[in-house]
Amino acid sequence: MAVPRSPVRWALVLLVVGLTAVAAAVALWWPRTSAEVRRATATVVAPASCGDAEAYDQVELTIGDRKHTVKLDGCGHQQDEVVEVVLPADTTGEFTVQAAASTPQGMPFDVRLTTLLMCLSGLAGGLYAYLLTRRSQPTASAEAA
Numbered sequence: 001m002a003v004p005r006s007p008v009r010w011a012l013v014l015l016v017v018g019l020t021a022v023a024a025a026v027a028l029w030w031p032r033t034s035a036e037v038r039r040a041t042a043t044v045v046a047p048a049s050c051g052d053a054e055a056y057d058q059v060e061l062t063i064g065d066r067k068h069t070v071k072l073d074g075c076g077h078q079q080d081e082v083v084e085v086v087l088p089a090d091t092t093g094e095f096t097v098q099a100a101a102s103t104p105q106g107m108p109f110d111v112r113l114t115t116l117l118m119c120l121s122g123l124a125g126g127l128y129a130y131l132l133t134r135r136s137q138p139t140a141s142a143e144a145a
Helices: 007-029 109-136 142-143
Strands: 040-046 057-063 067-072 084-088 098-100
Touching: 007 057, 007 109, 084 109
Parallel strands: 067 098
Antiparallel strands: 040 057, 040 084, 057 067, 084 098
């Protein structure tokens, strides 16, 4: 004979499920990135062959009112080609820029939703397996009788 569960236990289970749903919604709609990405337009002044060990194109860009000639983390561009780049946080001294097309902008919404639903389904499956194994185990009071 199964022992009925108390209403307090069901309320706690529903509270945990509700809090998990709220946490999932917050994780799904949380902003993708918190840091502002600075972009600039640069012109390739010295292209590099991609077969070299130091395969960095040289680009020229303007930050504020100063022109900088820096390394581009990439190769194979054409002379005088205009490339959109992402600037690092510190632009004083010597620095390297990265092509904006190769910079990730955060996971797309559908990928985040898929990942979240997969994690929640794994959690639900584990809980279900736990409940099934717990129910099939005999209780100590049934063995004593």
